[in-house]
Amino acid sequence: xxxxxxxxxxxxxxxxxxxxxxxxxxxxxxxxxxxxxxxxxxxxxxxxxxxxxxxxxxxxxxxxxxxxxxxxxxxxxxxxxxxxxxxxxxxxxxxxxxxxxxxxxxxxxxxxxxxxxxxxxxxxxxxxxxxxxxxxxxxxxxxxxxxxxxxxxxxxxxxxxxxxxxxxxxxxxxxxxxxxxxxxxxxxxxxxxxxxxxxxxxxxxxxxxxxxxxxxxxxxxxxxxxxxxxxxxxxxxxxxxxxxxxxxxxxxxxxxxxxxxxxxxxxx
Amino acid sequence: xxxxxxxxxxxxxxxxxxxxxxxxxxxxxxxxxxxxxxxxxxxxxxxxxxxxxxxxxxxxxxxxxxxxxxxxxxxxxxxxxxxxxxxxxxxxxxxxxxxxxxxxxxxxxxxxxxxxxxxxxxxxxxxxxxxxxxxxxxxxxxxxxxxxxxxxxxxxxxxxxxxxxxxxxxxxxxxxxxxxxxxxxxxxxxxxxxxxxxxxxxxxxxxxxxxxxxxxxxxxxxxxxxxxxxxxxxxxxxxxxxxxxxxxxxxxxxxxxxxxxxxxxxxx
Numbered sequence: 001x002x003x004x005x006x007x008x009x010x011x012x013x014x015x016x017x018x019x020x021x022x023x024x025x026x027x028x029x030x031x032x033x034x035x036x037x038x039x040x041x042x043x044x045x046x047x048x049x050x051x052x053x054x055x056x057x058x059x060x061x062x063x064x065x066x067x068x069x070x071x072x073x074x075x076x077x078x079x080x081x082x083x084x085x086x087x088x089x090x091x092x093x094x095x096x097x098x099x100x101x102x103x104x105x106x107x108x109x110x111x112x113x114x115x116x117x118x119x120x121x122x123x124x125x126x127x128x129x130x131x132x133x134x135x136x137x138x139x140x141x142x143x144x145x146x147x148x149x150x151x152x153x154x155x156x157x158x159x160x161x162x163x164x165x166x167x168x169x170x171x172x173x174x175x176x177x178x179x180x181x182x183x184x185x186x187x188x189x190x191x192x193x194x195x196x197x198x199x200x201x202x203x204x205x206x207x208x209x210x211x212x213x214x215x216x217x218x219x220x221x222x223x224x225x226x227x228x229x230x231x232x233x234x235x236x237x238x239x240x241x242x243x244x245x246x247x248x249x250x251x252x253x254x255x256x257x258x259x260x261x262x263x264x265x266x267x268x
Numbered sequence: 269x270x271x272x273x274x275x276x277x278x279x280x281x282x283x284x285x286x287x288x289x290x291x292x293x294x295x296x297x298x299x300x301x302x303x304x305x306x307x308x309x310x311x312x313x314x315x316x317x318x319x320x321x322x323x324x325x326x327x328x329x330x331x332x333x334x335x336x337x338x339x340x341x342x343x344x345x346x347x348x349x350x351x352x353x354x355x356x357x358x359x360x361x362x363x364x365x366x367x368x369x370x371x372x373x374x375x376x377x378x379x380x381x382x383x384x385x386x387x388x389x390x391x392x393x394x395x396x397x398x399x400x401x402x403x404x405x406x407x408x409x410x411x412x413x414x415x416x417x418x419x420x421x422x423x424x425x426x427x428x429x430x431x432x433x434x435x436x437x438x439x440x441x442x443x444x445x446x447x448x449x450x451x452x453x454x455x456x457x458x459x460x461x462x463x464x465x466x467x468x469x470x471x472x473x474x475x476x477x478x479x480x481x482x483x484x485x486x487x488x489x490x491x492x493x494x495x496x497x498x499x500x501x502x503x504x505x506x507x508x509x510x511x512x513x514x515x516x517x518x519x520x521x522x523x524x525x526x527x528x529x530x531x532x533x534x535x536x
Binding site: 039040041042046047048050051147148150151152154155157161162165166169241242243246 | 307308309310314315316318319415416418419420422423425429430433434437509510511514
C-alpha cells in the first residue's frame with residue numbers, strides 16, 4: 001500500500017496534460033504532484049499503438065521510481081492504447097482520462113447524441129466509442145479527429161477567424177448529426193474551448209475530460225484512505241524529456257500559472 | 269571509399285524528407301536509395317538541439333549499417349543542429365538541405381532581401397540566417413516560424429480559405445519587409461507551394477531546398493566518381509520507426525507516387 005504522504009503522478013506526451021494537473025491541483029489542494037511530459041517524443045496522437053505502449057510504459061516506470069501513490073495517464077492516446085497494460089503491470093491505482101470524460105458526457109446529454117473530438121490516434125483507437133457504448137448501449141456517438149487543434153493551442157492562436165474556420169470545418173459533420181454534447185478528447189482542446197463553444201452554439205454542452213478526471217482521482221484517494229492528511233509540505237515538480245525552458249514557456253498557458261521547477265530526465 | 273554500387277542514404281524525422289527523395293530520384297534516376305523516417309519521434313522541429321543531435325546520430329548509424337555511399341540529412345532541423353557532428357563522425361560525404369537552399373536563394377534574389385520560413389526549431393537555430401550571411405554579408409534576411417504549415421500539409425489541407433489565411437498571417441511581416449525571394453526551409457512546405465506563391469504574389473521567387481539539394485548530391489557523386497554506372501538493379505527502400513502503413517499512406521503525397529516496401533526498424 002503506498003504512503004498517503006507520497007505524491008500523485010501524472011504523465012502526458014507533452015504540455016497538454018497540464019490541463020489535467022491544473023484541475024487535479026484545484027480539486028486536491030493538499031496533495032503533492034509529480035508531472036512527467038515526454039516532450040522528446042511528443043506527440044503520441046499520430047503514432048501507432050505499439051510505439052505509444054512502449055513510451056507509456058517507460059513514463060510509468062520513471063514515475064514509479066519517484067514513489068507515486070496513484071498514476072494519472074493524462075494523455076488520451078496513451079490512455080486509449082496503454083491503460084490496461086499499465087493497470088496489469090503496476091502495483092498502484094492507474095487512472096486514464098477517457099472513462100471519466102465519457103461518464104460525464106453520458107450524464108450531460110439530453111438527446112443521446114454525443115460528439116467526440118480528439119487526435120488521429122485517439123479517434124482511430126475507438127476507445128471513446130467503446131467506453132461510451134458500454135456505458136449507454138443506445139447512445140449515438142459521432143467522432144472527428146482534429147489534428148490542427150493541437151498546434152493552434154500550442155501557438156496560442158485560440159481566437160479570430162482562423163481557429164473559427166478550422167473549428168467550423170471540423171465540427172460541421174458532428175453538428176449536422178444533431179449532437180447536444182461535445183466531449184473534448186484531447187488535453188489541448190480546453191484552450192480552444194471558447195471558439196469551440198461559439199461554433200457549436202449554446203445548445204451543445206462541452207465536456208472537458210480533465211475536469212471529470214480530477215473528480216475521479218479525488219474519489220479514489222478518498223475511498224482508499226490515501227489522501228495526504230498532513231497538508232504539510234505540498235510540492236509540485238515537473239519532469240521533461242526535452243528542453244525544460246520550452247516546456248516552462250508553453251506550459252504556463254496550460255497550467256494557468258508558472259510551472260515551477262522543471263527537471264530534465266531521460267529513458268532509453 | 270564507398271562502393272559506387274551502394275545506395276544513397278536519406279533521413280528525415282518523418283515523411284517530409286520524401287520531397288527530397290523525390291527530387292534526388294528525378295535528378296539521379298540510376299541510383300538506389302534507402303530512406304529512413306524517424307516517425308516514432310517526429311517532429312524534430314519543436315525539440316531542443318541536444319535531443320535532435322541524439323536522434324540524428326542514431327538515424328545516421330542505422331543508415332551506415334545499410335552500407336550507404338552518401339548521407340543526405342533531409343530534415344532542416346537535423347541539418348541545423350547535427351550536420352557538423354555527423355560530418356565529423358562519419359566516413360562518407362554528408363550533406364544537409366540548408367546550404368543548397370541558401371545558395372539558390374542568394375542566386376535568385378534581385379533586391380538582396382530574402383525571407384525564410386521553417387519550423388520553430390530551424391528558425392530558432394539561426395542556421396539559415398548564418399549560412400545566408402556567410403554567402404552574402406550584405407543580404408537582408410527575414411525569418412518566420414510557421415508551425416501550422418506541417419499539420420496542414422500532412423492533413424492534405426493545402427488549398428482554400430484556411431491555408432490561405434494562415435499563410436497570409438505568417439507571411440505578412442516578411443512581405444512588408446520587401447522580400448523578393450522566399451526560401452521554403454522545411455521539407456513539408458513544398459506541398460503548400462501554390463497557396464504560398466498566391467499569397468506572396470508573382471514578384472516573389474519561391475525557392476525549394478529539396479530541388480537545390482538534389483543538384484548538390486549529383487555534383488558530389490559526379491565529382492567523386494561515385495555514380496552508379498551499372499544502372500542495373502536500382503532499388504528504393506523505406507525504413508520507419510513507427511507504423512509502416514501510416515507512412516505509406518501519407519508518404520505517397522510527398523513522394524508523388526507509391527512509396528514501395530516500408531520496413532519497421534528501431535533504435536534504442
